[in-house]
Amino acid sequence: MACCCPKSIIEDILKARDGVVENVYFVACGGSYAGLYPAKFFLQSEAKKLRVDHYTANEFCHATPKSLNKNSIVITQSHSGTTPETVRAAKIAQEVGAASITITFDDQSPLAKNGDYVMKYEAGAPTSMGGTAFALKLATEILNQVEGYEFYESMKTGFERIDGIVKNAKEFLTPRAKKFAEEYKDEKLIYMMGSGANYHTAYSFAICLLMEMQWINSSAIHSGEYFHGPFEITDRNTPFIILMSEGRTRPLDQRALDFLKQYAEKLIILDAKELGLETIDDCVSEFFNPLLMGAALGNYSYELSIARKHPLSTRRYMWKLQY
Amino acid sequence: MACCCPKSIIEDILKARDGVVENVYFVACGGSYAGLYPAKFFLQSEAKKLRVDHYTANEFCHATPKSLNKNSIVITQSHSGTTPETVRAAKIAQEVGAASITITFDDQSPLAKNGDYVMKYEAGAPTSMGGTAFALKLATEILNQVEGYEFYESMKTGFERIDGIVKNAKEFLTPRAKKFAEEYKDEKLIYMMGSGANYHTAYSFAICLLMEMQWINSSAIHSGEYFHGPFEITDRNTPFIILMSEGRTRPLDQRALDFLKQYAEKLIILDAKELGLETIDDCVSEFFNPLLMGAALGNYSYELSIARKHPLSTRRYMWKLQY
Numbered sequence: 001m002a003c004c005c006p007k008s009i010i011e012d013i014l015k016a017r018d019g020v021v022e023n024v025y026f027v028a029c030g031g032s033y034a035g036l037y038p039a040k041f042f043l044q045s046e047a048k049k050l051r052v053d054h055y056t057a058n059e060f061c062h063a064t065p066k067s068l069n070k071n072s073i074v075i076t077q078s079h080s081g082t083t084p085e086t087v088r089a090a091k092i093a094q095e096v097g098a099a100s101i102t103i104t105f106d107d108q109s110p111l112a113k114n115g116d117y118v119m120k121y122e123a124g125a126p127t128s129m130g131g132t133a134f135a136l137k138l139a140t141e142i143l144n145q146v147e148g149y150e151f152y153e154s155m156k157t158g159f160e161r162i163d164g165i166v167k168n169a170k171e172f173l174t175p176r177a178k179k180f181a182e183e184y185k186d187e188k189l190i191y192m193m194g195s196g197a198n199y200h201t202a203y204s205f206a207i208c209l210l211m212e213m214q215w216i217n218s219s220a221i222h223s224g225e226y227f228h229g230p231f232e233i234t235d236r237n238t239p240f241i242i243l244m245s246e247g248r249t250r251p252l253d254q255r256a257l258d259f260l261k262q263y264a265e266k267l268i269i270l271d272a273k274e275l276g277l278e279t280i281d282d283c284v285s286e287f288f289n290p291l292l293m294g295a296a297l298g299n300y301s302y303e304l305s306i307a308r309k310h311p312l313s314t315r316r317y318m319w320k321l322q323y
Numbered sequence: 324m325a326c327c328c329p330k331s332i333i334e335d336i337l338k339a340r341d342g343v344v345e346n347v348y349f350v351a352c353g354g355s356y357a358g359l360y361p362a363k364f365f366l367q368s369e370a371k372k373l374r375v376d377h378y379t380a381n382e383f384c385h386a387t388p389k390s391l392n393k394n395s396i397v398i399t400q401s402h403s404g405t406t407p408e409t410v411r412a413a414k415i416a417q418e419v420g421a422a423s424i425t426i427t428f429d430d431q432s433p434l435a436k437n438g439d440y441v442m443k444y445e446a447g448a449p450t451s452m453g454g455t456a457f458a459l460k461l462a463t464e465i466l467n468q469v470e471g472y473e474f475y476e477s478m479k480t481g482f483e484r485i486d487g488i489v490k491n492a493k494e495f496l497t498p499r500a501k502k503f504a505e506e507y508k509d510e511k512l513i514y515m516m517g518s519g520a521n522y523h524t525a526y527s528f529a530i531c532l533l534m535e536m537q538w539i540n541s542s543a544i545h546s547g548e549y550f551h552g553p554f555e556i557t558d559r560n561t562p563f564i565i566l567m568s569e570g571r572t573r574p575l576d577q578r579a580l581d582f583l584k585q586y587a588e589k590l591i592i593l594d595a596k597e598l599g600l601e602t603i604d605d606c607v608s609e610f611f612n613p614l615l616m617g618a619a620l621g622n623y624s625y626e627l628s629i630a631r632k633h634p635l636s637t638r639r640y641m642w643k644l645q646y
């Protein structure tokens with residue numbers, strides 16, 4: 001069933017299960033896996049009863065959790081809808097009678113065929129109608145319909161505002177992104193840092209944009225983990241991009257930033273506060289960090305690819321080999 | 324209460340809560356955070372009802388999940404027992420009436436003071452009596468006492484066998500570790516890879532041993548994520564250490580290894596199958612991967628520190644600055 005209304009999807013799923021949903025699994029690979037993290041973080045933080053987990057698809061397929069049952073929702077995502085592990089994960093969900101919701105660009109894809117519900121996003125869709133937002137909307141609906149959610153209306157308002165915030169932020173950041181690209185184009189390694197809902201935004205930029213699309217070494221460091229190991233590699237020559245979140249985990253980012261300002265010289269700061277996320281209600285604004293930061297980082301990867309004369313579509317292995 | 328009997332601790336916690344425990348949180352920083360992951364992975368895989376999560380401590384403190392309640396168990400770990408974020412996390416647990424179990428080397432430490440139960444490990448304790456094993460034993464007891472666990476006896480046998488397996492593995496690996504250290508001592512970056520329960524063993528080696536103690540750049544790549552971005556940085560000059568798990572996620576490691584053997588030349592393989600983990604029952608052996616691999620990797624970091632003339636205790640910032 002192709003449908004873009006998360007509310008109806010969750011109503012339908014609950015109706016078929018006498019109102020009982022116990023488990024929510026977010027399952028995908030790479031950038032799509034990272035794109036589901038904000039929804040997982042939201043439920044992990046806000047739900048009082050629901051069980052929630054986040055799996056890279058092949059681990060879900062091979063080490064399927066014993067809690068997976070018919071009172072479960074499995075949300076999968078793949079842009080092309082052809083990622084074999086993710087296609088298989090959605091099938092496993094269906095086989096046990098769990099509700100399978102798939103998020104994809106292609107609603108005729110193998111993944112879509114394994115979805116009881118398909119949320120299709122369009123090419124160039126605004127942030128509020130992209131895959132990451134779809135997953136977060138689904139999470140919001142699940143929480144509200146299963147347990148009730150006191151900030152449901154604030155979330156709705158957040159989704160209404162995010163596209164305007166993103167548009168302004170991208171315009172604002174264009175000159176900064178160009179400057180970054182010129183200054184950092186010869187770096188062999190760039191570390192990413194973030195916390196809270198943003199952690200996998202940092203991860204996605206590290207593994208997809210830097211490693212996959214630019215062949216630059218990288219790693220995503222959680223701001224809260226920085227002082228427990230990674231900070232010892234900090235020096236004047238090692239570049240960091242830090243995502244400063246709006247919300248409860250900002251003190252983690254701030255502590256890392258204060259240190260970086262003293263001991264690192266190659267430092268790029270993307271600050272949700274400066275980019276207008278404060279216009280969303282405080283009680284939910286942190287959950288929108290990844291929607292803003294993911295879009296904002298798009299400027300940085302685009303400009304980097306231009307400055308390095310290395311198109312984002314260039315690959316060594318992908319699309320060229322069987323693996 | 325200082326106690327090293329996980330069975331009694333969980334019996335006591337359940338008795339005080341009329342048999343109801345709903346949530347288990349594993350909370351720590353850095354290497355201790357990684358050390359709790361095998362227990363989290365075990366419950367995530369095996370539990371049918373229990374909710375489980377794994378937090379870096381400062382995120383738990385600042386973005387405390389709303390599900391935390393008196394029917395929760397919070398398991399924290401810190402070697403010195405002084406890590407401020409972890410000390411605070413245990414306090415938060417106590418304040419809401421959750422059971423606070425602390426794992427530490429110092430049972431008079433601030434962390435121990437915030438524990439309703441303290442599991443103290445000794446210096447140079449065998450693997451089965453170290454912090455990572457304590458957490459896994461607690462997880463096994465929680466699952467067995469709350470839901471019942473069909474492979475409980477197999478887990479007990481596994482704990483009995485692991486020290487012998489580790490001892491043999493460490494002897495077997497000594498010459499290989501020396502060879503690794505000589506060949507890789509000038510590398511500026513080494514990637515770690517693993518899956519399943521081993522994922523945070525790879526993480527721990529990346530952030531604590533390589534980044535913190537040797538100032539070598541690193542990142543832990545999940546074997547299941549390798550083909551979804553990171554593999555594009557693979558070439559003849561980029562070193563990888565891959566942890567080959569025993570158990571259900573081995574096919575993920577194998578697929579990555581097959582690719583690495585074709586396109587990488589600097590490749591170190593630690594294989595649980597070759598190191599004797601097969602002598603533990605198949606139904607649970609995978610949960611012992613990190614106990615074996617963590618100990619085995621100890622050889623590699625030790626030999627690296629000798630070859631590089633960079634003692635494992637050398638720091639740039641830790642113990643020298645306020646941060």
